[in-house]
Amino acid sequence: MRLRGWAGDLAMGVRFAFAGGREGWTRAVLTAVGVGLGVALLLLTTAVPSALSARDKRSTARDDFTYSGKVLPKKDDTLIIGRADTTFRSTDVRGRLLEPEGVKAPLPPGVGKFPGKGEMVVSPALQDLLKSDSGKLLRERLPYRVVGTIGHSGVIGPAELAYYAGATGLEDHLAAGSAERINYFGPSPQHQQDQLDPILILLIMIIFVVLLLPVGVFIAAAVRFGGERRDRRLAALRLVGADGRMARRIAGGEALAGALLGLVLGSVFFLAGRQLAGVLVVRDISVFPSDLNPSPALVALIAVAVPAAAVLVTLFALRGVVIEPLGVVRTAKPPRRRLWWRLLLPLGGLALLYPMIGQGRTNGNFNEGMVISGTVLLLIGVTALLPWIVEATVARLNSGSVSWQLAVRRLQLSSGSAARMVNGIAVAVAGAIALQMLFAGVEHDYVKATDNNLRRAQLQINVEGSVRPADVRGQLADTKGVRSALALATGSAGNKAKDPANSTEVGVGSCAELREVAQLPSCHKGDVFQILGTGYDDDTKKLAKPGTTLWFDGGTDVRTTSWKLPAGIKTAAQREDPTGYERGGLLFASGALPEATVAGLNQQVFVALDPSVPDAREYARNTAARLDPLADVYMLTSGKVDLQFRAIRNGLFVGATCVLLLIGASLLVSQLEQLRERKKLLSSLVAFGTRRRTLSLSVLWQTAIPIALGLLLASVVGLTLGAVLLEMVDSTISVDWASVLSMTAIGAGVVLAVTLLSLPPLLRLMRPDGLRTE
Incomplete structure (x- = not known):
């Protein structure tokens, strides 16, 4: 019986939302748009794993190189x-x-x-x-x-x-x-799926929490749109005989209607966004629309959780509101908010995260449930603390210009709605600051500085021995945008044609080219050098003797060319080449070896580019492709990023972009809803002679004060969470203030943009016809 009463009250609320005239429809649509944006992003998030899985399956299905080191015999199926x-x-x-x-x-x-x-x-x-x-x-x-x-x-x-x-x-x-x-395409027996280490798993968990939590906050705020006008309707219901509990359930039914319509809009937004995904490329990541298929179980969870949350949030919001037949006791001064229970949320989050301090790569995986729960509680603490901070702050603000006083008085009367509007962005900024700190703290483990000397060369090109060294050197040197091209024939030599007991690396080039890789005492055409200083290289000492027959690598399993070392072998010292490598072995100046021997060696070319020539790299790559279609061209860089770490960072960028768009759109909808509720008030103030500039500034102050307090709180919570996460991965706590300031600036910029976009509707609402009523 009680369940039937609940269902009847909720159904009545749904009917009021859709059959209550323009007022009801407007509120339902605004709620639906806000909920729909959040639902679309939730659906997109649940579809991302399937899209990535489909990409991985196609990538694995076309694997070709086994890197087994074995050569299959030629057959009809090879x-x-x-x-x-x-x-x-x-x-x-x-x-x-x-x-x-x-x-x-x-x-x-x-x-x-x-x-x-x-x-x-x-x-x-x-x-x-x-x-x-x-x-x-x-x-x-x-x-x-x-x-x-x-x-x-x-x-x-x-x-x-x-x-x-x-x-x-x-x-x-x-x-x-x-x-x-x-003889087939697909994963080889040697293929192994790369396993993520505990720190990267922690990064992924925190990213999902930080990106999804603002979505939940926005959905919770969206179902409370039009709260003040709804309260007047509830008072009318009390007048015709509904009790307080029934009125609250009817209000929950109205929120349920907006949430259900939001599910429909969210599905439409998701389907439109899925089609758009086929033409979008973010950080070299693209997906087919057909791959973005949310998990049915997660879709069902969203379909149930969002309407249920709408009803529960509405009932929770009305828990302290006295609805009487002649009005709602919310227009009076509300009781002061209590602080103690609001502090329990962040303290509980810290309590859950504290036991994992010092874990990580060497001490096992993190407890996923504790990490997610602790982070959620800590960030949800922002939404609990912000209304209290806004209320306590605006209560002490008085004197100032007319626009300032209008804004402060409005905030004093409805600080809760102002805090709700910026809750989502405060949570997003707090999470972003913590993530920036965590990324910066662990970056040194995944981003390594290279030994490349970019002043000497910017490209390294490896060409196989089928191309003459003179052609490699000459054609690259004549390429547009190339300042110099130093080609070194490289390979190995041993004391036997097959399975040599002693072998050493060899390099062949002009004297100028040999000086790029070794310190030569003097150099003339035909000279032979041994490089000392490697310490562990005993083979070179054994082979670098006059009369020793060397068998040179000719690109096959059997060394096919031989040559006797002459007398007068000179000694050279090591020098780093442009990639930072210090080679050992033997060096041969041009003319020392027969051309047939040199022809079997690979060519290693260091290319210095002219930075003033656009596309200089592309011209060099074109020349390399003409010399050898299988040539390897490496761009020398100052740093090297772990592929898994880079993929996670790119994923964060994609997700953050989507959340940022959601933040802006939801804030704009929320701002328009608040302006709509104050339509008559604004028109009345204009009718009494208040300047439009004053009212516009008051709207700006009403947005700026809560967002400033929200960003300040977000910085504190974000720094706290970031410090705890760094302790968890056993990394030194350091604050990248530039990143903190940039995150807060982005948040403030989004709010400023939303405020500017809301000015045209604000000016229209100030017209005298806003006093018209039905």
């Missing part, structure tokens, strides 16, 4: 595949050269038939790029005729740049490792 990856203006291009060796050779996923020599099949995104004016330099690098496109199953995302080109003669590259013979 394929030789060459790695021809490149980079075009900081975007990676996945390239493969294909040479089928029989009619049963495996086809790559998404490819209908093998392209012939000089032909290629490309991803749709690469096809569009090659057709555009901006792809002119890349067209020069890929001199193949496009004969088809790669299907959906062969690319990990709609924006991926990838191609498969037909080729011949790839067998010569098998020993060097740039090509491999395979």
Whole structure:
């Protein structure tokens, strides 16, 4: 019976929301828009794991290089595949050269038939790029005729740049490792899924909490839109015989109506956003719309939790409101808020996080439940403390300009609604500050400085031995945007043709090029040097003797060329090359070795670019591709980022962007709702002669005071949470004040933008016809 009464009251509230005329519909739509934005982001979040899983499956299904070190025998079902990856203006291009060796050779996923020599099949995104004016330099690098496109199953995302080109003669590259013979596509037996360490798992957990918690806060605030006008309707219900509990349940039914409509709008927003995801690329991440499929269980949870939360939040909000037939005792001065229970939330969060201090990579995984619960309680403490802080602060604000006094008086009467409007952004900023501190604290473990000397070279190009050193050096040196190209033929030499007992690395080049990798006493054409100072290199000492026969690496398992060391071997000291590597072994000046011997060595080229030439890197990459389609081109950088850490950081950027858009949209809806409720008041003030400029400034102050207090509280809570997280990962506590200030500035900027966007509706509401009533 009691359940039936609840259902009847809630149903009556739903009818009031949809059948209560323009007033009811307006409130229901505003609530639905606010809830819908949050629901759309929740659906998007629940769909992200499925999208990433689909990307991983497609990526794994096209795996080709096993890196096993073994060469399969040629059969009717084998394929030789060459790695021809490149980079075009900081975007990676996945390239493969294909040479089928029989009619049963495996086809790559998404490819209908093998392209012939000089032909290629490309991803749709690469096809569009090659057709555009901006792809002119890349067209020069890929001199193949496009004969088809790669299907959906062969690319990990709609924006991926990838191609498969037909080729011949790839067998010569098998020993060097740039090509491999395979008989299937997919994960190799050696393939192992990379495991995340505990600190990266902690980062992911904190990111999800920080990104999703503001969404929940916004949904909770959205269902309370139009609270003051709703209270007048509740008083009318009391007048016709409803008791206080029934009136509250009817109010919950109105909120339920807005939440249900919000679920519908949220689904529409999500479907529209999912289609938009196919054309968006954020930090080189793109997904197919069909991959964004939320888990049915999570969708069901959202469908149940959001309406239930709307009802519970409404009942909780009305717990201290006395609804009488002649009015609502909320318009009187509300009782002072109590502080003690509000402090319990952040203190409880700290209590849950404290036992995990000092854990991490060496002491096992973090307790996921405690981490999530502790972080949620600490951040929810912001929403509990902010109304008390706003109330206590505005109670002490009095004198000032007319606009200031109007704003302060409004805040004194309804500090709760003002705090609710900025609760979400305060939670988001607090979480962002904590995340910035955690990222900065653990970054040194995942971002390593390299030894590259960028003043000496900016590119390193490795070309296999089938190309003459003179051609490599000459063509790169003549390339537009290249200041210098120092080519060194590198390889190894041993005392036997096969399985040598002693071997050492060798380098061949001009005297100028040898001086880039060693300190030479003097150098002339035909000189031979041994490099001392490596300490552990006993093989070089044994081999560097006049008359010793050296067998040189010719790119095969058996060393095919030999040469006797002459007398007069000079001694050189070590020197770091542009990549910071200090080599040992033997160096040969030009003319010392026969050309046939040098031809079997690989070419290592250090390229210095002219920074004043646009696309200098692309010109150098084009030349390298002409010399050898399988050439490896590395851009030398000052730092190297762990791939897993970079993926998590990129994911945070994508999520933060979505939450920031939600914050702005929700704040704008909330601001418009508050202005709508004060329509008659604003019109009355204008009718009595109040300047529009004064009212506009008062609206700005009403937003600025709570947001300033909210950002201050968010900074304190964020710094506290960040310090605890750094203690948990056993990292030194340090504050990146620039990041803290930037996070608070972003939050303030969003609020300022929302306030400016709300000024045109504000000016319209100040018109005298706002006094009209029905």
